[in-house]
Amino acid sequence: MPEKSSVDAVVVGAGPAGASAALELARAGRSVILLERGPFPGAKNVYGGVVYGRVLDEVLPGWWEDAPVQRWVTRRSTMMMTPTQALTIDFRTEDWGNAPYNGMTTYRADFDAWLAGKAVDAGAQLVTSTVATELLRDAAGRVVGVRTDRPDGDIRAELVIACDGVNSFLAKQAGLLPQTDAEQHTLGVKETLALPRKTIEERFGLSGDDGADFEILGCTGDISGGGFLYTNRDTVSVGVVLSLTGLAKSGRRPEEVLADLKAHPAIAPYLRGAELKEYSAHLIPEGGYRSMPPLTTDGLLVAGDAAAMCLAAGIWLEGVNFAIGSGLAAGRTAAEAIATGETSRLTGYRKRLEDNFVLTDHKNLQGAAHLVLSERVQQQYPRLLCDFAQEVFTVRNPEPKPGLGKLFRRTAARHGVRLRQLAADAWAGFRIFG
Numbered sequence: 001m002p003e004k005s006s007v008d009a010v011v012v013g014a015g016p017a018g019a020s021a022a023l024e025l026a027r028a029g030r031s032v033i034l035l036e037r038g039p040f041p042g043a044k045n046v047y048g049g050v051v052y053g054r055v056l057d058e059v060l061p062g063w064w065e066d067a068p069v070q071r072w073v074t075r076r077s078t079m080m081m082t083p084t085q086a087l088t089i090d091f092r093t094e095d096w097g098n099a100p101y102n103g104m105t106t107y108r109a110d111f112d113a114w115l116a117g118k119a120v121d122a123g124a125q126l127v128t129s130t131v132a133t134e135l136l137r138d139a140a141g142r143v144v145g146v147r148t149d150r151p152d153g154d155i156r157a158e159l160v161i162a163c164d165g166v167n168s169f170l171a172k173q174a175g176l177l178p179q180t181d182a183e184q185h186t187l188g189v190k191e192t193l194a195l196p197r198k199t200i201e202e203r204f205g206l207s208g209d210d211g212a213d214f215e216i217l218g219c220t221g222d223i224s225g226g227g228f229l230y231t232n233r234d235t236v237s238v239g240v241v242l243s244l245t246g247l248a249k250s251g252r253r254p255e256e257v258l259a260d261l262k263a264h265p266a267i268a269p270y271l272r273g274a275e276l277k278e279y280s281a282h283l284i285p286e287g288g289y290r291s292m293p294p295l296t297t298d299g300l301l302v303a304g305d306a307a308a309m310c311l312a313a314g315i316w317l318e319g320v321n322f323a324i325g326s327g328l329a330a331g332r333t334a335a336e337a338i339a340t341g342e343t344s345r346l347t348g349y350r351k352r353l354e355d356n357f358v359l360t361d362h363k364n365l366q367g368a369a370h371l372v373l374s375e376r377v378q379q380q381y382p383r384l385l386c387d388f389a390q391e392v393f394t395v396r397n398p399e400p401k402p403g404l405g406k407l408f409r410r411t412a413a414r415h416g417v418r419l420r421q422l423a424a425d426a427w428a429g430f431r432i433f434g
């Protein structure tokens with residue numbers, strides 16, 4: 001890294017947000033340093049495993065030709081569980097197994113390195129094993145670069161883009177994010193388990209490069225959250241997402257909750273004999289639209305998880321595409337601002353995000369996390385639906401078959417679910433997702 005370097009922009013964090021921001025700046029002909037604390041982009045980054053690629057079409061046409069894909073997701077299942085039951089909505093389509101593809105499973109170490117490589121190809125300077133430790137400001141308080149942990153390693157820049165992930169140190173230092181905010185975060189814990197490729201294909205009913213994505217509700221006991229199970233080529237990823245406050249209250253260890261999910265009768269057969277390759281844990285910003293910080297201050301833009309742009313809305317747990325979408329918007333805004341010398345007024349950034357899916361989706365789905373994490377959706381409804389399914393499928397002849405309406409009302413009463421409350425939640429869900 002050049003000492004006391006001076007560049008047009010410095011982007012902190014080479015995750016998907018940072019790589020996309022740097023790519024846009026470099027393509028606009030701006031000098032940009034992409035700073036990463038890990039030895040390479042994605043070295044330690046944690047997520048479940050699925051990336052939806054549509055956001056890449058515009059910037060990297062034909063991205064699927066060289067993206068580091070494990071499997072193309074052609075099967076998506078939503079599972080509702082009690083400790084002994086599971087009710088699954090299982091969807092599969094061959095369409096997603098062909099270009100332009102809907103989603104892929106990919107390892108972060110591969111994906112982040114690939115995306116950052118695109119920024120480097122476009123002219124960005126990637127500096128790894130280097131931590132941004134402080135924002136540099138001028139006498140007027142404007143952000144003018146970052147200090148790093150290298151000796152004499154200040155980087156001066158017209159603009160800084162903070163893409164340093166959840167709990168962004170830079171956004172906190174700029175006064176945009178509160179210091180602590182447990183209510184707005186969940187903890188994701190994940191295991192990567194090795195199984196022979198053929199075994200994965202047999203167990204999940206897959207062939208070739210097809211892959212499966214299971215999202216699970218009702219699998220985290222009395223802690224609000226959810227679970228996931230994804231297939232890679234010769235590993236599977238299984239994990240849970242847990243409310244931080246719920247976890248603290250429960251006194252349970254996250255790995256116990258994950259062990260329970262792995263032992264569930266609907267999950268255990270998929271994992272039998274698998275060998276643990278990796279255990280990891282990471283925070284997730286779950287607060288969504290309502291907890292987003294201001295997105296800019298004088299000389300600084302914030303993108304991706306650093307700006308709480310991860311979408312956790314029950315059937316969707318997506319952060320990578322929102323990180324890419326916001327990184328691109330931040331990079332474009334920064335390039336424009338540098339070209340016009342308007343680096344203080346960065347209002348175009350929010351406008352760009354409002355005009356694309358990033359803020360539109362977050363705004364539309366802003367009540368989703370609250371609803372999905374409610375006790376009723378987490379505990380009562382999975383139990384009700386699983387029991388209802390069990391009643392429907394239990395054959396009791398010579399007793400005559402019951403009417404489904406009556407059966408449902410009876411099951412709801414047994415679980416203490418008031419139909420009026422259920423209707424209110426269904427209506428709330430329809431308003432949020434409809």
Ligand SMILES: Cc1cc2nc3c(=O)[nH]c(=O)nc-3n(C[C@H](O)[C@H](O)[C@H](O)COP(=O)(O)OP(=O)(O)OC[C@H]3O[C@@H](n4cnc5c(N)ncnc54)[C@H](O)[C@@H]3O)c2cc1C
Pocket residue numbers: 012013014015016017018035036037038041042045046047048049050051052130131132133163164165166169187188189190239281282283284303304305306309310317318319320321323
């Ligand atoms: C368990 C779990 C499961 C998930 N599942 C999915 C999923 O399946 N699909 C999906 O789309 N999303 C998923 N997410 C969310 C997704 O991981 C994030 O939304 C996404 O990674 C955000 O990208 P980002 O670039 O903003 O931040 P990050 O990916 O966190 O990147 C931040 C980068 O900044 C670097 N950095 C941090 N501080 C500094 C510093 N001071 N100096 C230099 N470098 C720094 C880090 O090393 C890192 O490389 C999941 C998250 C978790 C935890």
